[in-house]
Amino acid sequence: MFLSSDDDVKKFCERARGKRVLAVDTEFLRERTYHPKLCLIQVATHDEVAAIDALCVGDLSPLADLFEDESITKVFHACDQDLEVILDHMGVLPRPVFDTQLAASFLGHRMQMGYGALVQTFEGVHLAKADGLTDWSKRPLDDEQLQYAEDDVLYLPGIYDKMMDRLVRLDRLSWLEPELEALVQAVVSRRDPNNAYQHLKRSSSLSRKQLSMAREVCAWREGVASKRDLPRKWVMQDEIVVEICRRAPRTTDRLRRIRGLDNLSNRDANDIVQAVRRGADMDPSLYPYVRHRPHSNAELDSVVDLMYSMLRMRSERCGVAVPLIATRQDLASFAMGSKDSPLREGWRHEVVGQRLEQLLAGEVGLTVKDGRIEVL
DSSP states (O other), X not given: OEEXXXXXXXXXXXXXXXXXXXXXXXXXXXXXXXXXXXXXXEEEOSSOEEEEXXXXXXXXXXXHHHHHOTTSEEEESSOHHHHHHHHHHHSOOOOSEEEHHHHHHTTTOOTTOOHHHHHHHHHOOOOOOOOTTOOTTSSSOOHHHHHHHHHXXXXXXXXXXXXXXXXXXXXXXXXXXXXXXXXXXHHHHHTOGGGGGGGOTTOTTOOHHXXXXXXXXXXXXXXXXXXXXXXXXXXXXXXXXXXXXXXXXXXXXXXXXXXTOTTOOHHHHHHHHHHHHHHHHSOGGGSOOOOOOOOOOHHHHHHHHHHHHHHHHHHHHHTOOHHHHOOHHHHHHHHTTOTTOGGGSHHHIIIIIHHHHHHHTTSOOEEEETTEEEEO
């Protein structure tokens, strides 16, 4: 179904209200704007599938109510961008959420499994490749475009059922649930302007004081980008933000000595200088915490290599993707005694953390038997 009127959407939502699962996907444009332009919302229950024309439908509140109905599980594949778009456009955050890409990582499949591979694996259906350059804002949409769009949710309810059955049988649901909640919380965190500095490229060399300035400058940039509806990099490139924080200019004259700011308005220049001052003059106890990577050395690298072998072995045994359990940096931090390592608690500790503690304490070792790594 292609739903392009308020009444059509309302009737679909009334039918979907009593269902336990609602699959969701979105099509949007964002290349030239800060706010994503929502063009299409695809939804499916076990009984029907629909594409909702977000450009024509004036009242999406019935759908928003469905998204907030906690008796209905919202099933996505790679949900982070979809959640962000829905929150930005509709002002709601769907809950509870089930992400089939993340769930696949707990069921013996690789991280970031594509939707086509997912459908092929669980449903035995080969999907035709969609045109990644489709302009979903153009109307009318032809039958082929709508088929591509609806295919993105058509199979998700059935796949959800199969995944839930396997997760329960393997007793993995308690492992998945906190990771799903972390996905949702990450979307909320990204929308806070005060957290924008955390995604600033090339900021690892900044001191805590400089990072405090970066927090203020990035928050200013987010506000300007949102108000003018421009990509943040069009307001100011990351490398310029980093350079500003290194030089800490306290006057607009000194700010303008930085290359790349020739076209900056007087008002924007003044606002940036004020942001730099706020960050620099803040109480040092409120500076952002700098997470330094463990310094690499030959001895530590050798230990991490051994730990990684243990990690891969445990990953193969339990069927959880290696990158989901830990990175090499996580292993290095763990080896150096980091108290806040995710490997020290929860399902990660159960899967590999306990074994790594024994390995580092010399209580167990690794050997090769019949071409496979075994624990001594």
